Structure formats: C-alpha cells, structure tokens
Amino acid sequence: MPKIAVTIDDKKLDVDAGKTILEICRENGIEILTMCHLKGLTDVGACRLCLVEIEGINKLLSACTTKIAANMVIKTQTEKIKRYQNITCELFYAERNHVCSVCVANGKCDLQKLGYKTEMDHIRYPYLFPQCNVDTSHAWYVLDHNRCIMCTRCVRVCAEVEGAHNWNVMNRGNKVRIISDFDTPWGESETCTSCGKCVHACPTGAIWPKAIVQGQLEKKPEMITELIEKRKMNL
Amino acid sequence: MKTATPATDAALAKDPRLKLIAAKIKKENYKPDALIEILHTAQNAYGYLPMSVLKYITKQLHLPPSRVYSTVTFYHFFSLKSKGDHTCLVCTGTACYVKGAQAILNEIENQFSLEPGQVSADNKLGISVARCIGACGLAPAVVLDDEVLAKATAEEIVNKINAKIVES
Ligand code: SF4
Ligand code: SF4
Ligand code: FES
Ligand code: FES
Numbered sequence: 001m002p003k004i005a006v007t008i009d010d011k012k013l014d015v016d017a018g019k020t021i022l023e024i025c026r027e028n029g030i031e032i033l034t035m036c037h038l039k040g041l042t043d044v045g046a047c048r049l050c051l052v053e054i055e056g057i058n059k060l061l062s063a064c065t066t067k068i069a070a071n072m073v074i075k076t077q078t079e080k081i082k083r084y085q086n087i088t089c090e091l092f093y094a095e096r097n098h099v100c101s102v103c104v105a106n107g108k109c110d111l112q113k114l115g116y117k118t119e120m121d122h123i124r125y126p127y128l129f130p131q132c133n134v135d136t137s138h139a140w141y142v143l144d145h146n147r148c149i150m151c152t153r154c155v156r157v158c159a160e161v162e163g164a165h166n167w168n169v170m171n172r173g174n175k176v177r178i179i180s181d182f183d184t185p186w187g188e189s190e191t192c193t194s195c196g197k198c199v200h201a202c203p204t205g206a207i208w209p210k211a212i213v214q215g216q217l218e219k220k221p222e223m224i225t226e227l228i229e230k231r232k233m234n235l
Numbered sequence: 236m237k238t239a240t241p242a243t244d245a246a247l248a249k250d251p252r253l254k255l256i257a258a259k260i261k262k263e264n265y266k267p268d269a270l271i272e273i274l275h276t277a278q279n280a281y282g283y284l285p286m287s288v289l290k291y292i293t294k295q296l297h298l299p300p301s302r303v304y305s306t307v308t309f310y311h312f313f314s315l316k317s318k319g320d321h322t323c324l325v326c327t328g329t330a331c332y333v334k335g336a337q338a339i340l341n342e343i344e345n346q347f348s349l350e351p352g353q354v355s356a357d358n359k360l361g362i363s364v365a366r367c368i369g370a371c372g373l374a375p376a377v378v379l380d381d382e383v384l385a386k387a388t389a390e391e392i393v394n395k396i397n398a399k400i401v402e403s
Contacts, residue, residue, distance in 0.1 A: 165299030170308040181300040182289065191299060 004070040009077060015068060022050055022063040030076055033085055033117060035110060036151035037064045038201055038221055040228030041160055047151055048088055049114070051081050060084060082118070089118045094125040095174065096132060097146040104217045105205030111149060128174065137187030141199055141209055143178065148206035150176055154198035157224055166192040178206075200224060251368045251376075251383055252280040252324070256288065258369060260295050267296045270306060274313055282318040282352075282363040319354040319361025321399045323379050323392070328367025330374040335389075339375060340364070342389035347396070359400050 001016040008030060015024045020043065025032050035047035045065040052063045055073035060081065075081075092098075092111060100106050132145035155167040155178070166189050170179045180189040199207050200219050208217055259276040263269035273296070277288050284307055293303045307313045323343065327336045343362055344350055354361040370376045373385035377392055379399065384392065 159299075165301060168299070168301030168305040170305055172309055179301055179304060182286065182304045184300070191301070 004068070006068060006071065007073045009075060017068065017070070019068055020064055021052055021061075021066050021068050021072075021074060024068050025063060025076060032063050032076055033114060034064060035114065035149065035203055036153060038153050038157070039225040041153065041156040041201075041224070044152060044156070047149070049085055051084055052076050053078055053081060086118050086120065089114050089120055090123045090125055092149050093120075093123050094127050096128075096130060096148060102214065103147060103205040104208045104212060104214050105147070105219075106214065108217045108219065109205055110203035111147075130174070132177075135186050136210075137185035138189075138192070138194070139187060140194060140211070141186070141196070141207060143180075143186055143207050144205065145177055146206075147204045148178055149204055150178070151203060152178075153201040153203065153221075154178060154207060157197045157201040158192075161224060161228060162193060162195050162197050164191050164193050164195070167198065197224060250381070251370055251378065252277075252365070253288070253291070254369050255280050255365060255367075256292065257295075260292070265296060267298050270296060270298065270303065271310075274303075274307060276365075278313050279363060280324065280365045280368070282322045282324070282361045283314045283316055285317075286315075317361070318363070320359050320403055321380055321396070322361045322363060323377065323396055324363045324365055324368075325351070325392075326366075326368045326370070326374070326376040326378075327364045328371065328374075330367070330371035331376055334374040334386075336375045339377065339387060339389045339392055342393055343396070346393050359403060360396060 001018060003014045004017045006013055006015055006024070008025065008028070013024075013028060015028075022032055022034065022037060032052070033049045035049050036045070037043055037050065043064040045062040048062060050063040051060040052066070053075040054061060093115070098111070100109070100112055103109070106112070134146065135143040150169070152169065155169065158167045159165045166180045167178055170177055170183060180186045181191060186192065196209070199209055200221050201224055202219070203221070205217065256273065256277050259273050263273060270292070273292055274284065277284055277292065281288065289303055289307065293300050307315065325336050325339050325343070340351065347355065347360060349355060349360065349362045351362050351364040368376055368378065370383060370385070373383065375387050377384045377387040379392070379395055384395070
C-alpha cells in the first residue's frame with residue numbers, strides 16, 4: 001500500500017493510503033469514540049460520535065466513513081468535537097428508555113461506557129419516554145427496543161456476515177425501529193437462523209440471550225471481527 | 236424460482252390488480268433494484284399495500300422481507316392500511332381513457348368530491364387509478380372493491396358506489 005503523509009493531533013505520520021481516518025487513528029493508538037463502527041462490517045456513519053476536524057473543511061466529518069488523504073491535517077480532541085459528542089450521548093439517553101439499574105447490560109454496556117467517557121452528569125434534553133416493545137418471541141434471545149440506539153450493527157452483521165437479512169429499519173425520524181422480516185415477531189421470522197451474531201454485535205442491552213441474569217451479560221463483538229478476518233484468509 | 240406458487244396462481248386468475256403487478260415484475264425482469272417501481276404499481280392498483288401483495292413481491296424479487304418492509308415504511312407515498320372501506324379503481328390506460336375513463340372520474344369527483352388518491356372523511360370510499368389493468372377488451376374498466384366492472388358508464392359506477400356505501 002502506498003504511504004502518504006498526514007498530521008493527526010500535531011503529530012506527523014506516514015500512513016497507508018486508502019484507509020479510513022478511523023482505521024489510521026486506531027492503528028496509531030489515537031482514541032476515537034465510536035458506537036456504530038464494528039471492525040469488519042461496512043461503516044455507515046450512523047452514530048456521529050467519531051467526529052474529527054479537518055483543516056480546510058468547516059464541518060465535522062465522521063472518521064469511520066472518511067478516507068484519509070495526503071496532507072490532511074486532522075484534529076481529534078478539540079472542544080468542538082467534545083461538545084458534539086456530549087450532545088450525541090445525551091440524545092441517546094433521552095431518545096429511548098435507558099434505566100441502567102434494571103438492564104441486563106448494566107456494567108457491560110458500550111452506551112454506559114460512553115456516558116463515563118464523555119463525563120455525562122445530567123441530560124439537558126427532555127426525555128421522550130417512547131412506547132417501546134420488548135420482543136421475547138425468540139426461543140433464545142430478546143430484543144428490547146427501549147435500549148436500542150439504532151446503530152444498525154445487528155442489521156449489518158446479519159446481512160453481511162450471516163447472510164440471513166433478518167433485520168432492517170422501519171419508519172423514519174424518531175419512529176424508527178429495528179424490525180425482523182415484515183415487522184414479524186423475531187421468533188416467527190423466516191430468515192433468522194438463530195446464529196446469535198446480532199447478540200454479540202449489539203453494543204447495548206437491546207439484544208441479549210435469555211439465559212442470563214441482570215448484569216451478567218458478556219458480549220464478544222471482537223469475535224465477529226475475527227470471523228470476518230479469518231474468512232478473508234485463503235486457507 | 237420465478238414461478239408463482241399455486242396459491243398465487245389462483246389469486247392471480249381472480250385479481251386483475253395482481254396481474255398488473257405480475258406484469259410489472261416481468262417487465263422489470265425480476266430485478267430487485269426495481270422494488271420501488273413495482274411497489275408504486277401495487278400502491279396505485281390497490282390504493283395501499285396489502286400484506287399478501289408485499290409477500291408476493293418479496294418472493295418474486297427474492298428480497299429479504301425486512302428490506303421490502305423497510306422501503307415501504309420509509310416513503311410516505313406507500314401505505315400499509317386500506318385507503319377507505321370501499322375502493323374504486325378507475326383504469327386510465329390508453330384503451331380505457333379513449334373509452335371515457337375521464338368522464339367516470341369527473342362524475343365521481345362531482346358526486347363524492349374525491350380525486351384519485353383521496354379517501355372520504357368517513358373513510359368509506361377511496362378512489363385510485365391505474366395504468367391499464369390488462370382488461371382492455373372491457374374498456375372502460377373499473378374495479379370496485381374486488382369486482383371488475385366492464386364497459387362502465389359514469390352513472391352506473393356512481394350508483395354502485397352509492398349502493399356499497401349504504402350497505403356498509
Ligand atoms: S442499554 Fe446500556 S445505557 Fe441503556 S439501560 Fe442498558 S446499561 Fe443502561
Ligand atoms: S438492536 Fe442493538 S445492534 Fe441493533 S441497532 Fe439497536 S443497539 Fe444497535
Ligand atoms: S462510528 Fe463513525 S459514525 Fe458511528
Ligand atoms: S387500458 Fe384499461 S384495461 Fe387496458
């Protein structure tokens with residue numbers, strides 16, 4: 001891969017061309033907050049957390065969907081970025097019903113971790129308290145829309161890795177919901193193979209296996225990345 | 236597998252609207268990319284998208300059901316609920332147009348103050364149009380609920396609609 005020169009947070013780096021800003025930052029130990037990114041899946045720029053400032057461009061761009069280019073001067077830790085990340089995190093909490101103390105993911109949740117990272121101490125927006133279903137129809141797993149942040153990692157892992165296409169998104173605006181098939185109860189889906197990949201891809205307590213108790217959720221999204229990388233190897 | 240199941244064959248034979256959709260799918264060469272165009276045809280023919288029709292389209296195009304449902308719920312043009320208890324579809328294809336489809340639509344508008352795509356305030360009647368339902372020999376053709384009315388006249392259609400509305 002050809003090398004190009006870029007500057008990230010005042011450090012000059014020689015990096016691979018053709019990669020995303022997020023990939024380059026991760027390779028160089030520069031921390032970028034993400035939610036919808038899961039290494040190996042197609043990036044869609046849904047969560048807007050991985051924002052970076054690029055000299056000469058006056059809007060913030062998502063690092064996961066922006067390709068690195070020669071001579072880019074990138075900043076990842078500015079006040080402006082932090083302000084936006086705080087807003088985004090608070091909006092996640094205000095949009096659905098996150099009650100961590102009674103959530104299976106309590107202590108193991110990426111959204112909770114994000115709250116700590118952004119040092120969220122209150123939420124300045126009114127809570128929407130939407131009416132959300134909890135789909136318990138599947139024999140092994142549960143989908144709790146109250147905890148979903150619409151990152152679509154479940155949608156992508158199911159389509160791109162499992163090839164089952166059980167999940168998608170319905171409606172728009174704040175009425176969006178994850179659906180299986182024709183908004184069919186998960187347990188009655190004709191496409192779900194019960195592989196469990198979405199359970200591990202989901203960063204919150206929205207998808208979880210029934211056979212666990214509150215706070216005991218153990219998710220391994222890195223397993224999905226590993227699977228994708230192994231498939232690419234010509235064994 | 237591009238052949239229809241026996242159940243859809245039976246439905247196809249009975250329902251000219253489904254025939255219209257089948258023809259559209261064929262014309263688009265079963266391309267999944269043509270989903271939106273095909274949904275348009277279905278929406279226009281029925282005034283909404285019945286689940287049975289969605290399932291039929293999904294099967295024919297070999298699409299994941301969630302993709303189809305996602306598309307349908309994204310665009311405001313599509314609707315999953317019946318547009319009116321009774322639906323009156325007037326064919327405005329060439330043959331029917333020539334034989335007076337517009338006069339029928341005009342009379343419907345005079346009598347019920349409804350244009351194609353509209354539903355009465357009490358939800359009793361919805362009016363829609365389609366481009367050639369494949370029954371040109373019957374022109375002008377009108378589909379009132381599930382009944383195909385051949386060589387329709389404006390007066391006859393208005394009377395039939397009135398009878399339907401009173402009956403319900
Ligand atoms: S999903 Fe995460 S943030 Fe939401 S209630 Fe559960 S633990 Fe809390
Ligand atoms: S269910 Fe989980 S993985 Fe799927 S969109 Fe919601 S939060 Fe993301
Ligand atoms: S990780 Fe880049 S937008 Fe979500
Ligand atoms: S034009 Fe009306 S049926 Fe063909």
